Amino acid sequence: MSKETNKASEPAPTPELDRRKTSILGTVVYEYIATGEPVGSATLTQKYNLGVSPATVRAEMAALEDEGYLDQPHTSAGRVPSDLGYRYYVDRLIQPEVLGTEERELIRTEIHRARTQLDSAVDHASHVLSNLTRSIAFAVSPRLDSQTYRHLQLIWVNAHHVHVVLVTELGTAAQATIESAREVDPDQLTRACNTLNARLAGRRLNEINAALLTELTRDNALPAELLRALAAMFATHGDLELERRLFAGGANNLLDQQEFRDFRTLRAILELLEEQQTLYRWLQESLQHEGATVSIGHELGSADMNECSVVTIPYKVGDRTAGALGVLGPRRMQYARLLSLISHVADSLNTLFQNETPA
Amino acid sequence: MSKETNKASEPAPTPELDRRKTSILGTVVYEYIATGEPVGSATLTQKYNLGVSPATVRAEMAALEDEGYLDQPHTSAGRVPSDLGYRYYVDRLIQPEVLGTEERELIRTEIHRARTQLDSAVDHASHVLSNLTRSIAFAVSPRLDSQTYRHLQLIWVNAHHVHVVLVTELGTAAQATIESAREVDPDQLTRACNTLNARLAGRRLNEINAALLTELTRDNALPAELLRALAAMFATHGDLELERRLFAGGANNLLDQQEFRDFRTLRAILELLEEQQTLYRWLQESLQHEGATVSIGHELGSADMNECSVVTIPYKVGDRTAGALGVLGPRRMQYARLLSLISHVADSLNTLFQNETPA
DNA sequence: TTTAGCAGTCGGCACAGGAGAGTGCTAATC
DNA sequence: GATTAGCACTCTCCTGTGCCGACTGCTAAA
Incomplete structure (x- = not known):
């Protein structure tokens, strides 16, 4: 634990x-x-x-x-x-609480359910967490950089838009639509895509940068802009990763807690969920630490949050920290149980994402 | 209007x-x-x-x-x-309220922003609606059947999972991961995909059924299961379209309204947002009518919703109804303003989705 | 048919008093 | 010196009372 x-x-x-x-x-x-x-x-x-x-x-x-x-x-x-x-x-x-086998089982099966998409496993993790804790749970989808390239598909939408689907050894990992000011030729795109698939399979994504992409596609020159965006997708630079998806749910559990009968607090939390920025920051901070992080009341840095606590924990893809999940509840939460639950959920994700061929 | x-x-x-x-x-x-x-x-x-x-x-x-x-x-x-x-x-x-030009402009620009993905335009529409009305807004992504096929990409994830990306004349329209009990051969998949693209471009999606797909891919036989799922994606049958995405937001506006200071109502609404089923049903019903539908208090069919009203309106892709959006607010809402706003948002979506080549 | 006037009703608020819970202090005890 | 019993004190919460204000329905006059 x-x-x-x-x-x-x-x-x-x-x-x-x-x-x-x-x-x-x-x-x-x-x-x-x-x-x-x-x-x-x-x-x-x-x-x-x-x-x-x-x-x-x-x-x-x-x-x-x-x-x-x-x-x-x-x-x-x-x-x-x-x-x-x-x-x-x-x-x-605090002493770690032992989870019931039915709870452990629930977590495991729920998380392993939709496992061809990394996103969706994390989404499920967030859901199961919010249900078990009767609180708000949130999670960020995994970063990609330490995963292994399997397949890339560049789909020509129109002269200025290319849709990208990336499949890694773990499953479908990312999709995005990239805009390019310069026109993109569909045939060149197809050929470039084929070349990339032939040459990049098996590589770590963080070894792939714009220069490498440019070199590999020299024969079918694509807009530099496009290649840069592509490289950025692979090797998530620092904190600029606004594209990563954030899941949050369980707001309906709010009213079970007597401390959320206060409208100031309630509004603060609903706004938090709507803007997502702060949730994202908490998760980001969690990545710095090894295990679970607990933030209590004023430590959250907002007067409206004084009655709340947040527990976050990072998870790994392969052997590298790739994302985090968290729970927001009343300051008067069952810390022991919550720490056990969130740790177990993170462990389940880690296991799922550990070996390179889960399916 | x-x-x-x-x-x-x-x-x-x-x-x-x-x-x-x-x-x-x-x-x-x-x-x-x-x-x-x-x-x-x-x-x-x-x-x-x-x-x-x-x-x-x-x-x-x-x-x-x-x-x-x-x-x-x-x-x-x-x-x-x-x-x-x-x-x-x-x-x-009621007499229609005239919107200020800045509001009209805001709606238009906001909706036209992310227009290579149909989903994202609808998402933006829902957002702008919830901001302008200071209420909860929700919307369902467009159905596809009346759109024109441009490109299909079948991406082999593993022996039992295929990722599908569909691009229509209007932009990226859908993506999904399909599971197949029978093993899928990657080479056959690629060839089948090429054949489909060569033969189907320009067709209406609702003309494409499992039989046609089977015939076209006879040389590279794919699991019938896979083809059925694919056909289902194109020709949305009745109400079984659980895969369509639903957007909802604006819960933080709830507390502005004095009628939502009641915890029963508040909980009912938060649960509604979490489960999505009911929102989805309201939108579904809205598709039956030409213009906006207003449901007041008890008409919503739930005692907890007696203090609420819902306004929904369908939108079109091409010349055919493809989805709907709605607003949930207090029964004491500014109906005139709200009807004007939602109609204008729907009109903007209609315009955006009208011609077959927007980009 | 409309209106002025008036008695009646009811919610909301301020206020007082009592019950209950739990404290801090002090003096006796171990 | 540490612990404990006893007690006076404090504060919240609940309840009941009485008053104010808002608005009504009714009746009789215009």
Whole structure:
């Protein structure tokens, strides 16, 4: 299972708390996640065998509040975890939840279903994730550069537009329509396409650049513009990959969560889903880390998102990181379960995309 | 401009009201759409020059309520239009709103932008519609059958999967991955594909059926299954066209409307968007009518949708109805403006898809 | 037929008071 | 010195009351 990365406070890891504080903090977080109600000292001692009296718990909770791990909605209410409290819980206290076999099976079959298109496997992954977590799930389609070229089809649409379909060893990987200011000759296009297929089969896509394409198609010169676009498709340069598809779904689950009964939050999330930019950025950031990344409340960087948390995880095609998926839910989410689920979904994708001939 | 069709009460058109009742009903609807507040007799006589006193207006409103055109939220409140009231307004009283030139221009340019893919034009249409109406817009991609074959590309993915890209005179029209239980030979596929392109160019897609495909590819026999799937792609049979893409967006506009501050309604709509089935059915029904179709409140057939209205309109490719688009908003929507907008968007699509060589 | 006037109805809001939950503090206890 | 019982205190939430304002329906006069 993947390790979760501390994202917001990279240089200053949370200091360690003594055993009893740890135990109380953990119990408060656990209980609050389960019930959604502020947790009082009495409840805590009754439901969990802590071996101390409510008065002691009160003192410790007051201390934990001073140190910033707990919040108090108002004077006469119980305690609620703060962002820091959740952070400590996620970084140190969480223990991976074991998934039921039926869940594991569901994930596997669902993801393996439509496997001739890489896109569609990721789409399915996002769907199954949103259903299992009853939250919003999102994912970005895989980058191509480390995959192996199998077949390219250049289809002449009209003098200024060429449709491209790329098939890699893993299946149909990308399609796009490229516009060219210079006119494209259909016959030259066909011949160039044949040459490319003859010469490029088996190559890694990231070895293929505009210069190579130009050289191979010298006899049937195509517009440089077209070749550049083609090369760009193969070797995704940095962050400019706006063409990659983003899947998001599960907005109907929003209203199950009491924290989303607030219209400000609700609107913020719906706008997020509509514009997609931010989701995309979160996934992009996730690519930097090995395992799952958890971002809690204010760490998301928007006041309207203070009641939310996001969990993201990268997935691989072959041996290389190719994309990522994520879940957006209430800050009061079941982190243990969610981390297990998302890790398993990512693992399933990895397995599917691992060997070069899945079908 | 298109005529709106009475959808729910086809056989029994609303009876005509006398001049004064008509005027009062119209004013109530107009005022309520503008303000969102129940309309009282005093407000009405003050803001609109009706030539009668509040008392008379009260009597008429009471009558209109008896006849079912108005509702009263509670005894001491003003009146609100009922579904029947809106229906009368839409069918008889509405006068088309003239769009500003900047709006017309926006629609035109936005739709003409990505025009090498039919899908993408419809997608853009849906987007521009949701932005201009600040509501949810949705649309289904065009059916193909009346278009002209230009080019077909069959791409061998693996022994059991073939990727198909179809280009018609209007541009890239469809792509799909077809699964075949019987093995497909790559060389035969290529030769069959060449034959088809040589023989089918210029034909109407609906003239092409499985029998014709089988005959043309007799020399390079392909699995019957594959040919059937191919034929199905061309000649969309009735309602079985689950492969056609549906676009929907604008959920973030939901919260602008006070009627969507209700969680029941909100959830119902979010679920609608997620499952897509119902949206699809509405569009399907819209194809039966010439112009715009307006469905008001209970006419949508779901209790959770009582506060909503839907406007749909078909669009054409060539001279034949090929798809439809729609807007989902509050029952208290600006029907006049909305009908103008959606009609203009549909007209723009029609123009774009009219001639056989747009690019 | 229309209108002015008036009594009646109802929702919404502000306000007060009581119940309940949970705290912090202090003094006694281990 | 750490822990605990007891208690006064604080604050939210709920409920009930009373008032204000908006609009109606009815009746009698124009």
